Amino acid sequence: MASVQTGLSRKLLTRVLSVYFFLTFIVTVGQIFTEYMSTKSHIESELQTLKNTFSTSLTRAIWEVNLPQARSIAEGLMELPIITGVQIRDENGEYIADLGVTIAQARAPITSGELEDHNGGLFSYGFPLIFEFSNRSSTVGDVTLYSNFDIIFGRIEIGIFFLIGNAIVKTAFLVFLFMTAFRRMLSDPLMEITQQMSAFNPERPEESKVFLHLEDENELRLLQYSYNQVIDDLIVSQQQLHKTQSELQRVNKKLDDQNLLLEQEVAKKTASLSQIMLDLERQKDELIVNQRELRQENENRQYVENVLREKNSELAKSMENLKLAQEQLLESERMASLGGLVAGIAHDVNTPLGVGVTAASFLNERLGEIRQDYDNNSLTNKTMASFLDEAEQTTNLLLTNLNRASELITSFKQVAVDQTSEAERVFNLKTYLREIMLSLAPSFKHKQHDVSINCPDELYIRSAPGVIAQIVTNMIMNSLIHGFEHQTVGKITIDVSQDKDDVVMVYEDNGCGIPANQLKQLFEAFFTTKRSQGGSGLGTHIMYNLVTQALDGNIEAFSEPGKGLRYEIRFPART
Structure with missing residues (x-):
């Protein structure tokens, strides 16, 4: 076969x-x-x-x-x-x-x-x-x-190893189970029936019956029944007795096989449960350790949060103190600027007043001489004519110097009041700029600097004049102190124009200029190159705050070494 x-x-x-x-x-x-x-x-x-x-x-x-x-x-x-x-x-x-x-x-x-x-x-x-x-x-x-x-x-x-191990165990068990089942239920019965049918002896049919060891009724069982039914037609009661004995042997063997399989299955399940219990116990220990670590971490975090809360409170108090100190420094800088203006105006007013006093003394002396000649009847037409010429010249000199002093005092009064007040009013910008320059005239007394103001005659704005005065004063004083430090002849130009609803002011000098690294820090508080000479570093910072906050505008600075400094200021006119 x-x-x-x-x-x-x-x-x-x-x-x-x-x-x-x-x-x-x-x-x-x-x-x-x-x-x-x-x-x-x-x-x-x-x-x-x-x-x-x-x-x-x-x-x-x-x-x-x-x-x-x-x-x-x-x-x-x-x-x-x-x-x-x-x-x-x-x-x-x-x-x-x-x-x-x-x-x-x-x-x-x-x-x-x-x-x-x-x-x-x-x-x-x-x-x-x-x-x-x-x-x-x-x-x-x-x-x-x-x-x-x-x-x-x-x-x-661990979970991956557990999943893979679980899959491997289940797969191995099912492979073993399938192989055992196929061998017992299909391979072995087919081989057995094939061998028995191959050994069929027509002369002794009772020895040629097919006996399969099957656990349930299936096609093989039907095949066996059919084949044995054919044999049953050829045998007698003895063959029936042999068949009964064979059935008893098959049942006993089946019971033994089932007992063996059951013992193996129980052993496998017991081993699997033991491993699972060990894994669960180990995971429980790890969870306890993790809980302790988490509890310690939470305690440390609460401590850190409390420390941070205290530090935040201290920082808030420090910020309030710093803000108060900054306001005091700004007010001190403003009053120092006003003090310098007072000293310059006082010195400049003293000159015309001195000339006026001298002229009045001379006129009084000459008047005494004329009265004496008149009383002695020795007054001549020539003496009288000379007196009248001298009196006219003296009174003209007196009026000129008194008017000069009056203009200085009026300009100083307006600018000084504006610098100490933040009240808003409508004013002519060109006229006010000239008043500011008049109040700053003493600063140019011993230098040959030229200041040019180009502003429309009818430009009126609504603002706090003191803010404008403080900004212009700071720019001019910076030019005098820093830009014209090593030169006696300089030029300052202030160009003012109106762009729709905005006022554009361009201030420019031809001083020494500022390097690029210092230009970036120009508007920072306390930045100065004259700290050893008493500079506070607040002038440009105050100017920046006044433009951006008081005027609601913006300011930019442009400069190169040796090419002077230019400020461009833009703010609403609000007429």
Whole structure:
């Protein structure tokens, strides 16, 4: 009889196990992927939670330009198990800290919380640092926290091994079960029936019956019955007796096989349950350790929050004191400017008053001589004519100097009152600029500087004149002190024009100019190149605040070394 190369049971077993292996692989991969995505989502949630913990202290450190503290916070973040990289940038996109595994970012600042995946299993969460001051929000920088696939794998490693091990155990058990079942239920019965049918002896049919060891009724059983039915037609009661004995033997063997299989199954289940109990006990110990660590971390976090709350209170008090000190410094600078104006005006008024006193004394003396000649009847027409000429010249000189003194005092009074008051009124800008220049005339007395004012005659504005006077005074004094420090002949030009509803004032001198690195700090408080000579560094800062706050305008400065300094000021006319 020809042998079969590939049995029917082997083909069937191969196909069934192939389907089972494929389904098991798909389910296991799906479970691992679900565990990975769940753990990744949890880590991303933890990264977002870190924003609430560290953003306030980082924002305060960057706002106060406390870069060492910001880097220290970044190093503290790197100590967290889920963090593999930290990037901290300022509002200009410059890196303050770049630690661990990170990637280069675009220079544009981050405006909202962003989760982003990167190559190599790296992902990040970035958020802006917003500082709130005086009911205004200002973005001072941003933070990007990085984590990667290794962190996720470290958390789900045990679960993955458990899933794979579980799949392997189930697969091995089912393979064994299928192979045993196919062998007992299909392969062995087919082989047995084939062998028995091959050994058929027509002369002794009672020895040629087919006896299969099957656990249930199936097609093989029907085949056996059919074949034996044919044999039954040829045998007698003796063959029936043999058949009964064979059935009893088959039943006993079946019971023994079932008992053996049951004992093996119980042993396998017991071993599996023992392993599961050991795993559960180990996980319980790990959970207890994690709970203790979490409790300690919460206590540390509460302590840090209390310390930060106290520091914030101290910083608020320091800001109030600093603001009060700044207001006092601004008022002192304004009064110092007014004091210098008073000294110059007093000196300049003294000259015409002295000339007036001298002229009046001379006229009084000549009048005494004329009266004496008149009383002695020695007064001549020539003497009288000479007296009248001298009296006319003296009175003209007296009136000229008194008018000069009156103009100086009137101009000084108007400018001084305006500088000490912030009241608004409508005034002619060109006339007021000339009054300011008249009050500043003593500052130009010993120098040959030329000041040119180009302003429309009918330009009226509504503003606080003292603000205009303070701005113009500061610009001119800066030119005299800094721009014309080493030159006696200079030129100052003030061009004023009206652009729709705005007034545009361009102030320019031909002094020594300012280097680019100093021009960037020109309007900063306490910046001065004359600190050793008593400079306060508040002149341009006051001027900037007056333009932007009091006039609701803007100011820009342009300069190059050796090419002078130019201010461009724009503010609403509000006529």
